[in-house]
Amino acid sequence: MRRGFTLVEILVVLAIIATLAALILPNLLSVSNQSEVTETQATIDAICTNLAAYESDFGDYPPSSLSAYGIQTSNKVNEGIECMVVGLSTKNKKGPYMDWQSNQLVNLDEDSLTKKPFNSYLGNNNLWEVCDFWGNAMVYIHHRDYDKKFKCVDQDGISFTVKARKSKKLGTYFNPTTYQLWSLGLNMKNDDGAGDDVKNWKSDEEDEDAPSDGKKEPWEDK
Numbered sequence: 072m073r074r075g076f077t078l079v080e081i082l083v084v085l086a087i088i089a090t091l092a093a094l095i096l097p098n099l100l101s102v103s104n105q106s107e108v109t110e111t112q113a114t115i116d117a118i119c120t121n122l123a124a125y126e127s128d129f130g131d132y133p134p135s136s137l138s139a140y141g142i143q144t145s146n147k148v149n150e151g152i153e154c155m156v157v158g159l160s161t162k163n164k165k166g167p168y169m170d171w172q173s174n175q176l177v178n179l180d181e182d183s184l185t186k187k188p189f190n191s192y193l194g195n196n197n198l199w200e201v202c203d204f205w206g207n208a209m210v211y212i213h214h215r216d217y218d219k220k221f222k223c224v225d226q227d228g229i230s231f232t233v234k235a236r237k238s239k240k241l242g243t244y245f246n247p248t249t250y251q252l253w254s255l256g257l258n259m260k261n262d263d264g265a266g267d268d269v270k271n272w273k274s275d276e277e278d279e280d281a282p283s284d285g286k287k288e289p290w291e292d293k
Contacts, residue, residue, distance in 0.1 A: 108256070110204050111204045111269045118169065128164040132249060133157070137150055137198075140188065144182060144184070144198065148180040148224050148230075149208045150222075151213070151221055152201055152208055152211045163190055177200050178200065183195075183198060184196045205226075206226045207254065207255045208224075209252060209253065210233045210252065212252075220232045235251050235263075245270075250271075251264060251272065253271065
């Protein structure tokens with residue numbers, strides 16, 4: 072006759088399983104998180120490559136204001152990244168400069184134009200944003216607009232402001248003559264290119280860990 076497990080033996084087995092889970096699961100989550108960051112960084116790198124081609128043909132990078140393209144929009148939300156998408160989607164010169172995939176574009180603020188941008192490969196009137204792995208729109212600011220603040224909205228409809236990032240150490244903007252492009256990162260909260268934000272510039276540890284100033288605009292309290 073076979074003897075069943077005693078309560079003590081069952082508890083020992085459960086303790087071993089719990090210990091192994093505590094050791095293994097954090098590593099699995101870390102690997103998963105890193106792959107998500109790597110995928111978002113790869114998207115940013117691909118965009119930067121195509122922005123360089125755009126700049127080579129046009130002599131400048133896409134603006135971060137749609138009015139520069141003669142496009143008037145009332146909500147002014149996620150405008151920088153929308154403007155970048157319009158620029159890279161042009162038929163002018165050697166465009167389009169980016170072969171967008173459907174899972175790369177979102178319209179979190181649900182804005183559109185009465186007609187699609189002139190001479191654009193975009194197939195409809197939506198003002199699209201490039202999204203990161205976690206579904207939030209990326210942020211794009213041309214260097215001419217580094218002194219401005221922009222209104223954005225995340226995938227939950229929460230409004231926040233963004234601004235170009237300066238080095239705390241040097242007091243100068245990162246990428247001072249080009250543009251700043253970043254994702255809100257794994258925590259899905261904007262740190263203006265600091266914290267876990269995934270970005271197109273390198274910064275030292277002091278700047279990496281520095282969060283945004285946390286100041287709110289009036290609409291963020293509504």
